Amino acid sequence: MEDGMNFHRKLDSKCDFCIELEDFSFSRFSKIYGNTQRIIFSNEYFNVMPTIGQLFLGSLLILPKEHYYSFAEIPEKRIEELNKIIKHLENKLVRFGKTVLFEHGTSPEIGGGCGIYHAHIHLVPVPSAIPPEFLLGKDITSLQNLESALLLGKQRKEYLLYRHVNNMFFIASPTSKLQSQHFRKKLVEFFDLKSPWDWREYGYEKKLIETIDYFRKNRVVLPRNFEIKEDRD
Numbered sequence: 431m432e433d434g435m436n437f438h439r440k441l442d443s444k445c446d447f448c449i450e451l452e453d454f455s456f457s458r459f460s461k462i463y464g465n466t467q468r469i470i471f472s473n474e475y476f477n478v479m480p481t482i483g484q485l486f487l488g489s490l491l492i493l494p495k496e497h498y499y500s501f502a503e504i505p506e507k508r509i510e511e512l513n514k515i516i517k518h519l520e521n522k523l524v525r526f527g528k529t530v531l532f533e534h535g536t537s538p539e540i541g542g543g544c545g546i547y548h549a550h551i552h553l554v555p556v557p558s559a560i561p562p563e564f565l566l567g568k569d570i571t572s573l574q575n576l577e578s579a580l581l582l583g584k585q586r587k588e589y590l591l592y593r594h595v596n597n598m599f600f601i602a603s604p605t606s607k608l609q610s611q612h613f614r615k616k617l618v619e620f621f622d623l624k625s626p627w628d629w630r631e632y633g634y635e636k637k638l639i640e641t642i643d644y645f646r647k648n649r650v651v652l653p654r655n656f657e658i659k660e661d662r663d
Contacts, residue, residue, distance in 0.1 A: 447548040448497055451477065458482075462634055470645040475508055476515060483629030484637035485617055486555050488526035488644070490519060493550040500535030501549045501591075502583035509577050516576075519553055522645065526555035531593035532565070532613045535583050552613065557621065559595045565616050566590050566602035573599040 450457035459468060459482065471478035475496075481489040492515065498504050501512075520529050533551045562570055573579045579599040583589040590612070592600045609615065611627055618627040626632065 445497060445548045447493055447550070451495060466639070466642070468638070468642060470642060471515070471519075473511075473515075475511065478515070478519065480638045480641040481552065481554075481629065482635070482638065483614070483626070483632045484635055484641060485614065485621075485623060485625055485627075486526065486557075487637050488523050488555045488641055490523075490553045490641075491550045492516070492519075492553060493548060498549045499547050500583065500589075501533055501551060502535050502580045502586075502589070504549065504580075506577075506581075509580060513576055516551075516553065523553070523555050527557055528559070528595040529553055529555050530560060530595060531591075533591045534608070534612055535586075535589040535591060554617070556595070556617075560617075560620055562592055562594060562600040564620060565592050565613065566600055567605065569605065570600045570602040573601065575599065 446458055450459055454460055454467065468479040469477050470480070470490075472495075476492060476494055478490055478492050481491050492512070494501075494504055494508075504512075516531065523529055531551060531553055533549070535549075536547070562572075571582065573582065576593070576599060579591055579593075579601050582601055583591060586603050588604055590602045590604060590608075592613075594600065611629065614627040614629070617623070618625065
């Protein structure tokens with residue numbers, strides 16, 4: 431995951447996330463919420479925003495500002511910063527429950543995912559633990575940290591990445607073509623939710639606005655100019 435690999439793409443004019451980040455007025459989100467901005471954290475490399483389709487209050491997306499298909503493609507030197515952001519966010523999400531993390535690493539050539547091929551990690555507070563086998567199947571590899579998981583993901587054309595509430599990481603390669611929004615479907619099934627799994631079915635959401643308000647108004651704001659300094663030799 432070194433700089434100079436041919437994975438990097440500055441912006442993609444057909445990507446919903448790139449459109450929202452580059453010109454908010456043309457985004458799918460603005461068509462529903464008007465001038466309301468959903469970015470609750472931003473630094474040089476990453477943005478954080480509430481998920482459209484809040485299966486659980488406080489559900490967030492972490493995405494790189496630049497266009498990568500998966501987090502396995504981002505430069506390795508940014509993983510430490512990503513870890514710090516995740517930890518910071520989880521400290522703020524304690525009141526909502528223990529958090530799980532997941533990503534479906536794929537690309538337009540492979541298909542699947544949610545139909546948006548811009549890397550994004552889901553950080554979701556859940557009521558209880560979810561067995562990795564339920565989400566990933568039986569052929570899974572356990573790892574101690576995000577760096578190891580993404581390094582393994584880089585060696586695969588497609589991967590499912592999951593971090594349990596106990597902070598253990600698990601990764602698997604799909605054995606068959608997955609339908610769109612695999613993880614969201616599994617969460618709806620496991621917790622027997624009445625909410626739609628498909629984020630495109632959602633209009634205006636009170637939960638999403640409550641998530642934005644929580645991070646902006648209740649003195650747990652992640653400042654837009656918040657920076658995490660990397661240790662350098």
